[in-house]
Amino acid sequence: xxxxxxxxxxxxxxxxxxxxxxxxxxxxxxxxxxxxxxxxxxxxxxxxxxxxxxxxxxxxxxxxxxxxxxxxxxxxxxxxxxxxxxxxxxxxxxxxxxxxxxxxxxxxxxxxxxxxxxxxxxxxxxxxxxxxxxxxxxxxxxxxxxxxxxxxxxxxxxxxxxxxxxxxxxxxxxxxxxxxxxxxxxxxxxxxxxxxxxxxxxxxxxxxxxxxxxxxxxxxxxxxxxxxxxxxxxxxxxxxxxxxxxxxxxxxxxxxxxxxxxxxxxxxxxxxxxxxxxxxxxxxxxxxxxxxxxxxxxxxxxxxx
Amino acid sequence: xxxxxxxxxxxxxxxxxxxxxxxxxxxxxxxxxxxxxxxxxxxxxxxxxxxxxxxxxxxxxxxxxxxxxxxxxxxxxxxxxxxxxxxxxxxxxxxxxxxxxxxxxxxxxxxxxxxxxxxxxxxxxxxxxxxxxxxxxxxxxxxxxxxxxxxxxxxxxxxxxxxxxxxxxxxxxxxxxxxxxxxxxxxxxxxxxxxxxxxxxxxxxxxxxxxxxxxxxxxxxxxxxxxxxxxxxxxxxxxxxxxxxxxxxxxxxxxxxxxxxxxxxxxxxxxxxxxxxxxxxxxxxxxxxxxxxxxxxxxxxxxxxxxxxxxxxxxxxxxxxxxxxxxxxxxxxxxxxxxxxxxxxxxxxxxxxxxxxxxxxxxxxxxxxxxxxxxxxxxxxxxxxxxxxxxxxxxxxxxxxxxxxxxxxxxxxxxxxxxxxxxxxxxxxxxxxxxxxxxxxxxxxxxxx
Numbered sequence: 009x010x011x012x013x014x015x016x017x018x019x020x021x022x023x024x025x026x027x028x029x030x031x032x033x034x035x036x037x038x039x040x041x042x043x044x045x046x047x048x049x050x051x052x053x054x055x056x057x058x059x060x061x062x063x064x065x066x067x068x069x070x071x072x073x074x075x076x077x078x079x080x081x082x083x084x085x086x087x088x089x090x091x092x093x094x095x096x097x098x099x100x101x102x103x104x105x106x107x108x109x110x111x112x113x114x115x116x117x118x119x120x121x122x123x124x125x126x127x128x129x130x131x132x133x134x135x136x137x138x139x140x141x142x143x144x145x146x147x148x149x150x151x152x153x154x155x156x157x158x159x160x161x162x163x164x165x166x167x168x169x170x171x172x173x174x175x176x177x178x179x180x181x182x183x184x185x186x187x188x189x190x191x192x193x194x195x196x197x198x199x200x201x202x203x204x205x206x207x208x209x210x211x212x213x214x215x216x217x218x219x220x221x222x223x224x225x226x227x228x229x230x231x232x233x234x235x236x237x238x239x240x241x242x243x244x245x246x247x248x249x250x251x252x253x254x255x256x257x258x259x260x261x262x263x264x265x266x267x268x269x270x271x272x273x274x275x276x277x278x279x280x281x282x283x284x285x286x287x288x289x290x291x292x293x294x295x296x297x298x299x300x301x302x303x304x305x306x307x308x309x310x311x312x313x
Numbered sequence: 314x315x316x317x318x319x320x321x322x323x324x325x326x327x328x329x330x331x332x333x334x335x336x337x338x339x340x341x342x343x344x345x346x347x348x349x350x351x352x353x354x355x356x357x358x359x360x361x362x363x364x365x366x367x368x369x370x371x372x373x374x375x376x377x378x379x380x381x382x383x384x385x386x387x388x389x390x391x392x393x394x395x396x397x398x399x400x401x402x403x404x405x406x407x408x409x410x411x412x413x414x415x416x417x418x419x420x421x422x423x424x425x426x427x428x429x430x431x432x433x434x435x436x437x438x439x440x441x442x443x444x445x446x447x448x449x450x451x452x453x454x455x456x457x458x459x460x461x462x463x464x465x466x467x468x469x470x471x472x473x474x475x476x477x478x479x480x481x482x483x484x485x486x487x488x489x490x491x492x493x494x495x496x497x498x499x500x501x502x503x504x505x506x507x508x509x510x511x512x513x514x515x516x517x518x519x520x521x522x523x524x525x526x527x528x529x530x531x532x533x534x535x536x537x538x539x540x541x542x543x544x545x546x547x548x549x550x551x552x553x554x555x556x557x558x559x560x561x562x563x564x565x566x567x568x569x570x571x572x573x574x575x576x577x578x579x580x581x582x583x584x585x586x587x588x589x590x591x592x593x594x595x596x597x598x599x600x601x602x603x604x605x606x607x608x609x610x611x612x613x614x615x616x617x618x619x620x621x622x623x624x625x626x627x628x629x630x631x632x633x634x635x636x637x638x639x640x641x642x643x644x645x646x647x648x649x650x651x652x653x654x655x656x657x658x659x660x661x662x663x664x665x666x667x668x669x670x671x672x673x674x675x676x677x678x679x680x681x682x683x684x685x686x687x688x689x690x691x692x693x694x695x696x697x698x699x700x701x702x703x704x705x706x707x708x709x710x711x712x713x714x715x716x717x718x719x720x721x722x723x724x725x726x727x728x729x730x731x732x733x734x735x736x737x738x739x740x741x742x743x744x745x746x747x748x749x750x751x752x753x754x755x756x757x758x759x760x761x762x
Contacts, residue, residue, distance in 0.1 A: 068431035085750065152573070173520035173573065173735060262520035263731040278399050279720045281429045283406060 061287035070284070077288035087289065089264055090272040091296075093179070097268070098247045101183045106239060109191050113198035114228060128199070131192035143256025146185050147172075150257070172258055175265035182253045182266050189253070190246070194239045201235035202228070237308045241301055248297050269293050356384040357646040359653060362401070363417035364394035365578065366603060367469060367636060370671025371417075374657040377666055381656070385649050394578075395524065398422055405430040409643025414650040416641065420456050420634040421719050423466055427459050428717040434465040435640040440651045442467065445659050449676050450706065453635045456715075466637030467658045468676035469667075472597040473705040474532045474631040477604075479592050480616040480694075482510050495621050496533065496561055503570040503592070512592045513572035514565065516584055519734040521727035523576025530730060532595055533558035535631035535711055536623045541722035542714040547760035549714075550726060551741070551748035557623065559740040563733050571734075582607050595620065597633035598702045602672015605692045613694045619705050630708035635676060674702055718755045725751045 061077055063070040081087050115121055116128050134142075149156050150171035158168040171181045209227050218226070229236075251270035254260050260267040260275065269289065277286035361371055368391045375387045390413065392400055397417070404412035405426065412433075418426065426433060442464045446454055449468045457466035483490045486509040488502045503514030518526030534540055537554030549555060565571050574580050574589055583589040585600075586608045594600070604615055619629050638658060640650040656663040664680050667673070680686055681703055690698040716722075729747040732738035748759045 065429055068429065083753070085753075151575075170520075172522065172575075175735070178520070258520075259522050261522060261728070261731060262735055263728045275724070278402050279724070280718075281402060281406075281425060281720075 057287040057290055060284050061291050062284070064284040065281070073284070077285050078292070080285065081288055081292060086264060086267065086272060087269075090267045090269045093264075093266060094248060094250060094268045097179060097182060097186075097250065098244060101186050102240070102243045102247060104183070105187045105191050105243065106194060106236070108187065109194035109239070110198055110229075110232065110236075112191065112195040113202055113232075114224065116195065116199055117202045128196070132196055133192070134189050135193045137189075139252055139256060142185075142189070142252070146181075146257055150181055173262060175262055178258050178262055178266045181257060182250075185253045185257060186247070186250070190243070194243070197235050197239055198232055201232050205231035240308065241304050244304060245297050245301055248293065248300065269296075357386075357649040359385065359387045359415060359646055359650055360413040361387065361389045361415040361417065361638075361653075362392045362397055362413040363389060364391055364397055366599065366671050367417050367673060370667035370673055371657060373666040373670030374653075374663045377662055378653055378656045382649070382652060385646075385652075387653060394419075401426070404641075405433045409433060409641055412641040412643055414641055414644040414646055415654060416639050417469065418466060418637050418639050420453060420636065420713075421715050423457050423637055423639075424715050425717045425719060426639075427457070427465055431459065432642055435642045435644065435647050435651070436463050437465060437467065437640065437651065437654075438463045440648075445655075448659060448678050450635075450678070452632060452713075453637075453676060457637050457639070466639040467654050469636045469638050469658055470599055470673040471635040471676040471706065472599050472633035472674060473702055473710075474535070474595070474597055474620055474633045475601075475617050475701070475705065476620050477594040477596055477600065477615055477617050479512070479611075479614055481614040482506065482512055482592050486510050490616070490618065493621055495625055495627075496536075496623055499593075499621055500561070500565050500568065500570070503565065504568055506592050507570045510592075512590055514570040514591065515593050515595060516572040516574035516589055516591045517562065517566070517734060518576035518580075519566075519571075519573045519731065520575070521731045524723055524727065525576045525581075527723055527727050527730065529595055530558050530562060530726065532620060532631055532633070533561055533623060535713070536620060536628045538628060538711040540711070540713050541719065541726065542716050542757075543760045544714060545760070546714065546716055547758045548722070548748050548751050548755075549760045550722065550751065551744040552760060554623075556741050556744055559730065559733060559744060561623075562730070563740055566734050587611055598674040598705070599633075599672075601674070601690070601693070601698050601702075605672075612692050615693065616696070617693055617698060617701065619701065619708075628708075628710060630705040630710050632710050632713055634713070674699070718751070718757065721754055722751055725754075 060070070062072060062074060064073045064077065065071070112131060116124055116131075121127070137145075150158075152158060152168060152170050152173060155171070157171065162168055169177055171177050205227065209231075210223055213223050213227060249270050250268045251274065254266040254268050254271045255274070258266040260271045270293070273286050273289040273293065276282045276289060363371055368389055372389045375389065378387060379385060401412065401416055401418070401422075404410060409432075445467065446464075450471050453468040453471055454464070457468070458464055478490055480490070483502075483506065486502075486506045488505060490502075493499050493502060499514070506512060506514060515529070517529060521527070531540070534555050537558055539549050539552055539554035539558075541548070541550055543549040543552075562571075572589065572591055574584065574591075580589070582603070584591050584594055585604060587610070601617065605612070608615065620631065622629050638654045640647055640654065644650050657667055658664065659677055661679065661683075664675055664677050665683075665685075668675050668680065668686075675681070681699070686699050687697060689695040725747040726744075729738075729743035732743045733740050751757070752759050
């Protein structure tokens with residue numbers, strides 16, 4: 009078949025529109041795997057949990073009960089205790105961790121420190137450690153009878169601490185374990201931010217006779233503000249969802265002293281088979297996280313102006 | 314072919330599609346690569362979920378079964394206890410996806426699974442299980458039935474509560490364990506024993522780091538003739554007998570003869586092997602099988618007896634539950650799985666292999682009458698240990714009412730126990746609080762005591 013001159017403009021138009029379509033479709037094709045994964049593993053479970061939160065299981069059937077699970081939650085003393093515990097851990101652990109992380113980042117950034125790369129890696133390593141290894145490690149460290157920490161305390165003449173058996177110390181054990189687990193992560197974020205502070209500022213400050221502490225207070229911390237803002241919000245969200253540490257270390261005990269909302273959700277779903285109630289807890293937790301994160305963003309953003 | 318799509322774009326599409334497909338299969342990989350409902354003779358790969366000790370027994374039954382059923386292979390997976398409950402629950406909640414063909418399930422979980430997931434297990438009555446009923450203990454058999462009497466699990470081991478004790482230490486302290494009739498007398502003996510040998514009477518997981526921290530109380534409460542719930546399903550947790558049981562633990566703890574040892578298998582084995590430094594191990598018959606492997610040096614030093622009574626003339630035996638084998642209704646090889654369950658649990662050949670390897674006390678009554686079974690136990694100084702268990706099993710024991718809320722009740726109780734043992738709370742007050750919490754969670758009434 010021969011090509012006539014009359015066909016040429018039409019074909020050119022077709023090719024052009026096809027090319028445009030292809031150009032438009034390509035990003036979606038590249039996104040398809042992620043979108044599919046998101047729909048399968050995030051959107052579907054999230055919506056299914058919403059449906060479950062309005063049901064209760066009775067005689068092998070999911071029975072629609074409306075907002076019953078949510079009203080039950082309001083009158084459940086264990087839920088309130090879990091919320092109290094979670095908030096208590098949040099307000100003690102996050103500030104301690106972030107202060108340590110800032111100090112670590114400043115130290116890692118210092119040219120005076122030898123072997124900085126090794127130290128950076130060693131502080132970041134805990135973040136990738138598996139849950140089980142983590143649990144075994146801390147159980148061994150914090151065992152009352154023959155744990156390493158108590159061995160050291162004993163050796164220097166201090167009394168042994170019932171890390172996992174006493175309601176107060178169990179909370180402290182969770183705080184210690186979490187700090188070990190996540191400090192490195194925050195330090196790395198600060199470290200990245202520190203690199204963006206112009207060295208001229210430090211030089212100028214030195215010339216003006218500023219002390220190290222003044223430089224930290226007036227240059228480093230203001231320079232870190234965006235990273236501080238990020239880590240406060242992220243750590244808050246993470247701590248509100250706290251599950252790993254109480255799960256591997258204390259099982260939520262003793263006497264629910266380390267019961268967190270995440271732990272209570274898990275218990276209701278997988279130990280008590282109360283999936284509807286657990287889903288309701290999940291949605292309430294989501295709402296709390298949303299409100300707290302929003303409040304922090306508003307407050308912190310206003311301050312940073 | 315003159316496709317207008319350039320090769321690079323084609324490759325991108327293929328990649329995207331491939332990834333999407335991969336994601337799709339990952340999402341629905343339930344391992345149902347089976348051949349419909351395969352017959353027992355055909356090729357089938359069976360998987361069993363179990364844990365340490367019963368796993369060793371089931372493993373031993375596999376060669377005999379495979380020899381008799383060519384084409385069928387059986388894999389025993391030690392999932393671990395309590396991890397196995399999470400795994401089964403997740404599978405059940407997912408409509409049977411990813412479950413093993415055969416599952417080893419404790420009596421305390423059985424009722425809850427049957428009630429919460431009525432379609433989760435294969436109905437064994439329909440496969441002929443009812444013919445086996447007379448060979449198994451009636452209480453256990455009934456615990457794996459639904460309201461209509463359909464059977465969903467075959468009893469694997471049956472347990473009775475017994476007390477293991479260190480004969481050598483009691484001798485050393487000049488105490489006669491045979492003369493002790495009540496727990497109060499044992500408490501007095503424990504004080505003497507601690508003075509003379511420095512050994513604690515028994516251990517508790519005082520902070521209740523594991524659910525098994527309630528085992529001792531469950532034994533004492535049963536000897537009092539009570540349990541978490543009563544026959545009507547009302548909460549019996551704060552009743553008189555329940556409080557007396559917890560009060561005993563408090564008095565022993567206050568007397569300073571209770572070691573604080575966390576729960577779990579490893580810590581139990583520390584006590585068995587003597588590292589836990591305890592004089593008695595209130596436990597169950599299945600434990601007799603773990604002593605020879607875990608405490609070979611203490612052969613002849615450990616002895617075993619029925620539990621003392623809470624009051625003179627009271628119960629001196631208590632049921633300590635048992636386990637079942639159940640078949641998943643989602644299994645593509647239900648018939649083959651059922652064949653295996655019958656071979657392992659209801660045939661002499663299979664049972665002998667299981668018993669030999671695990672030492673667990675069999676539920677299959679014909680096993681009890683064999684000569685090997687009644688032979689003296691060398692580890693326990695030539696004592697006829699199995700006879701002791703059979704006697705205990707035939708004693709009058711109060712029935713257990715687990716109900717579907719057992720897990721919640723257990724949790725509420727262990728928290729109360731922690732308050733008593735760690736913070737010195739009053740047993741009655743602690744159990745009243747626990748009962749009220751439980752009533753609020755489950756909508757059940759609290760029984761009048």
